[in-house]
Amino acid sequence: MFRRLEEDGLLLIFNFEGERVAARLGETVAAALLAAGIGRFRETPVSGSSRAPYCLMGVCFDCLVEIDGIANRQACMVPVADGMRVRRQRGARGVT
Amino acid sequence: MSTRWDAIVIGAGPGGMAGACVLAENGARVLVLDEQPAPGGQIYRAVENVAAQGADALARLGADYAAGADLVARFRVSGSTFQPGSTVWQVAPERAVWVSCGGRSACLEADVILLATGAMERPVPVPGWTLPGVMTAGAVQILLKSAALVPSVPFVLAGSGPLPLLVAQQCIAAGAAPAAFLDTGSWQDAVAAVRYLPGALGETARRTLAKGLALHAALRRGGMKMFRGVHDIRIEGDDRAEAISFRVGRRQHRMPVALVALHEGVIPAQQITRAIGCAHAWDVGQRCFRPQIDDWGNSSVEGVLVAGDAAGIGGAAAAASAGRVAAFEALRRLGRIDAARRDALAATDRRAMKAERAVRPLLDRMFTPRREILCPADDVVVCRCEEVTAGALRQAVAQGCQGPNQAKSFLRCGMGPCQGRLCGPVVAEVIATARGQAVDATGYFRIRPPMKPVTLGEIAELET
Numbered sequence: 192m193f194r195r196l197e198e199d200g201l202l203l204i205f206n207f208e209g210e211r212v213a214a215r216l217g218e219t220v221a222a223a224l225l226a227a228g229i230g231r232f233r234e235t236p237v238s239g240s241s242r243a244p245y246c247l248m249g250v251c252f253d254c255l256v257e258i259d260g261i262a263n264r265q266a267c268m269v270p271v272a273d274g275m276r277v278r279r280q281r282g283a284r285g286v287t
Numbered sequence: 288m289s290t291r292w293d294a295i296v297i298g299a300g301p302g303g304m305a306g307a308c309v310l311a312e313n314g315a316r317v318l319v320l321d322e323q324p325a326p327g328g329q330i331y332r333a334v335e336n337v338a339a340q341g342a343d344a345l346a347r348l349g350a351d352y353a354a355g356a357d358l359v360a361r362f363r364v365s366g367s368t369f370q371p372g373s374t375v376w377q378v379a380p381e382r383a384v385w386v387s388c389g390g391r392s393a394c395l396e397a398d399v400i401l402l403a404t405g406a407m408e409r410p411v412p413v414p415g416w417t418l419p420g421v422m423t424a425g426a427v428q429i430l431l432k433s434a435a436l437v438p439s440v441p442f443v444l445a446g447s448g449p450l451p452l453l454v455a456q457q458c459i460a461a462g463a464a465p466a467a468f469l470d471t472g473s474w475q476d477a478v479a480a481v482r483y484l485p486g487a488l489g490e491t492a493r494r495t496l497a498k499g500l501a502l503h504a505a506l507r508r509g510g511m512k513m514f515r516g517v518h519d520i521r522i523e524g525d526d527r528a529e530a531i532s533f534r535v536g537r538r539q540h541r542m543p544v545a546l547v548a549l550h551e552g553v554i555p556a557q558q559i560t561r562a563i564g565c566a567h568a569w570d571v572g573q574r575c576f577r578p579q580i581d582d583w584g585n586s587s588v589e590g591v592l593v594a595g596d597a598a599g600i601g602g603a604a605a606a607a608s609a610g611r612v613a614a615f616e617a618l619r620r621l622g623r624i625d626a627a628r629r630d631a632l633a634a635t636d637r638r639a640m641k642a643e644r645a646v647r648p649l650l651d652r653m654f655t656p657r658r659e660i661l662c663p664a665d666d667v668v669v670c671r672c673e674e675v676t677a678g679a680l681r682q683a684v685a686q687g688c689q690g691p692n693q694a695k696s697f698l699r700c701g702m703g704p705c706q707g708r709l710c711g712p713v714v715a716e717v718i719a720t721a722r723g724q725a726v727d728a729t730g731y732f733r734i735r736p737p738m739k740p741v742t743l744g745e746i747a748e749l750e751t
Binding site: 192193194195196197215217218219222223225226230231232235237238240241242243244245246247248249250251252253255261263264265267268270 | 324419421423438463526708739
């Protein structure tokens with residue numbers, strides 16, 4: 192859905208749903224996923240419908256993903272890091 | 288990190304940065320908290336990074352954006368303590384601020400709190416707005432500013448206001464022209480706005496208008512496909528946006544698209560001011576709630592000041608002036624200057640603020656949001672998190688629901704992860720209309736902590 196104006200400098204590798212994704216230092220998890228062509232971030236607890244970032248500034252919470260085992264992380268607010276493990280958030284959270 | 292400060296500024300956009308500069312340069316111990324990794328707010332987001340990429344990258348985003356670099360540079364050397372990556376999840380009226388940073392939370396206290404939390408884009412509830420591939424015009428711009436990403440699929444900008452025009456220009460400059468611009472503004476609104484023209488003839492207002500007209504003309508000259516008076520927007524698709532249909536007059540149009548960027552103006556971000564308990568008022572002209580402040584930025588809560596778009600939409604330049612004005616008042620509150628000195632120091636910025644705001648009534652009327660997004664049709668999802676439609680809300684009202692807070696019990700509306708940030712304005716309008724009431728009489732969600740997700744472990748580890 193989005194392309195990078197600059198292709199070089201993708202020095203970070205993180206993991207999304209078992210796939211290796213390249214990213215640039217300083218960008219958010221949401222930007223890195225969108226640049227990698229990931230168009231669905233979560234499935235809602237109510238109907239299971241797919242969602243992706245809407246506002247990208249921390250308001251809408253539609254970019255929620257699980258990062259390194261912690262659920263309900265706003266992908267648009269978290270800077271991407273090398274070795275990060277990111278998963279789609281599916282349905283409702285449990286209490287852990 | 289010290290837990291006790293003279294002043295805590297929340298938000299490092301133009302208002303927060305300008306305010307922090309004044310406070311620090313006058314000897315106050317000031318801490319600035321912001322969720323982003325770098326100062327700038329949304330308007331000057333990542334401006335240091337973009338400037339470091341070179342003149343081309345900066346030119347692509349325009350002169351107004353580039354101007355933010357000066358304010359950021361001054362802020363960096365102001366002597367204020369900047370703590371980026373900080374998520375404020377509770378602010379108590381006793382001026383205690385709970386903040387999460389790097390997976391740990393702390394409770395900080397200050398004599399004065401300056402809220403400069405800015406604006407958010409007004410929700411645009413149209414059929415299909417929850418589909419992947421539908422985002423705000425601001426979101427597209429954020430990707431361009433912060434990650435140098437541009438749309439790679441056929442996309443349209445749909446809405447009204449200055450921002451989508453600017454985003455269109457920036458995308459074109461970056462080689463990613465939109466397939467079309469669907470202008471939801473109408474000539475009737477433009478005509479109605481003319482009566483506000485006499486108030487917008489000052490030099491600053493004229494400059495703002497001239498910039499807007501030049502931008503519009505340049506986009507037209509550049510051959511961007513534009514539809515005017517667009518309404519009845521519907522985004523179609525099964526699991527993602529595939530097409531957009533809309534009407535111009537009676538004529539129906541349909542375009543295949545993979546990305547839709549919506550925008551219908553901006554409104555103050557109310558979450559923190561509501562959570563503290565600041566009194567809010569309904570702004571008829573801007574069609575939104577805003578915290579009530581006096582001429583110096585004081586809210587109804589002692590020692591809590593609000594500056595910039597968080598207190599009513601005025602734009603970046605007005606926000607910087609308002610941040611400085613509030614900071615001079617904060618210095619008076621801290622006992623560092625007296626009222627006479629405050630008045631003298633703030634005079635220039637108070638004049639600038641007035642000049643910047645003179646154009647607003649005209650812009651507010653010209654870009655007034657249309658009824659169908661303020662109060663959408665029954666089948667449209669209002670609360671994205673809990674998937675509650677406008678129809679369900681109206682049914683709840685018919686069953687006796689008296690306001691937004693009762694709607695939570697009826698429908699869980701506003702109780703999902705966004706905590707009512709995105710549905711609140713629409714819920715208030717829909718209920719008000721269904722009850723035949725004014726929006727301010729209907730009221731708004733009570734906002735409860737934590738305002739952002741924080742783990743139980745992080746709360747348990749808080750030092751008390």
